[in-house]
Amino acid sequence: MTTAPAADQVRLLDVQDLDVRADQLAHQRATLPELAAVATLESRSADLRTALVASQTAAADLARELAKAEADVEQVRARTARDQSRLDSGSASLKDVQALTSEIEHLAVRQATLEDVELEVMERLEAHQAALAEVQTAYDVVEAELASARQAAEVAVAGVDTQAAEVAEKRAAAVAGLDAGLVSLYERLRARDGGRGAGRLLGSRCESCRMELNPLDLEAIRSAAPDTVVRCEECGRILVRV
DSSP states (O other): OOBOOHHHHHHHHHHHHHHHHHHHHHHHHHTOHHHHHHHHHHHHHHHHHHHHHHHHHHHHHHHHHHHHHHHHHHHHHHHHHHHHHHHHHTOSOHHHHHHHHHHHHHHHHHHHHHHHHHHHHHHHHHHHHHHHHHHHHHHHHHHHHHHHHHHHHHHHHHHHHHHHHHHHHHHHHHHTTSOHHHHHHHHHHHHHTTTOOEEEEETTEETTTOOBOOHHHHHHHHHSOTTBOEEOTTTOOEEEOO
16 A cells, blocks of 8 residues: 655645646646637638638739730731731722731721720729729738737637746756655656546545445544545545545
């Protein structure tokens, strides 16, 4: 049977209380609303960033399409101007005049068609640029909110970490000098049983599992030597008699 000084067993309760507090702070840190706000905004920012890149790409594609349409119109206009210049010079033969006139008519139809294409692309580009501006604005707003949320989260995390550091320092002081076998048993039980390895005997009840002990077990525990490390028959954790 494990034995340890009764005073060490009582001091072990301070260690347990500090470990409980440390676990509470770890949970608090992991579930800080400030961190949840950052995660939400990061998700929104990522979605908007994806939409922004897609919108920028589409706008760039439309800009290239518009440039090509403008170049096509300009090419037809230049060809028409050259043909008209030859007609106006009066140096062309009758056959050439007929051919030039026919080509100018064809080019006029071609130019009208290309100008319609140019106008359609221009309208699509303008509409897309307006939508792009809205996405950019939304992204900028979320990025500003995210920067503020991250700052708030840093402050909140730092506050919890400061408390956790203080608890860790107190824990180190509380465990210093305790019976090594007692501490080893406590650590094993604590790792096995969700952070609790020891608890007080409160009347006939185990503080750790909240179960009432039967009279025979209770009598055996109370009659055990002060340095005997007794354990709860229900949960197996160390029972400290105080």
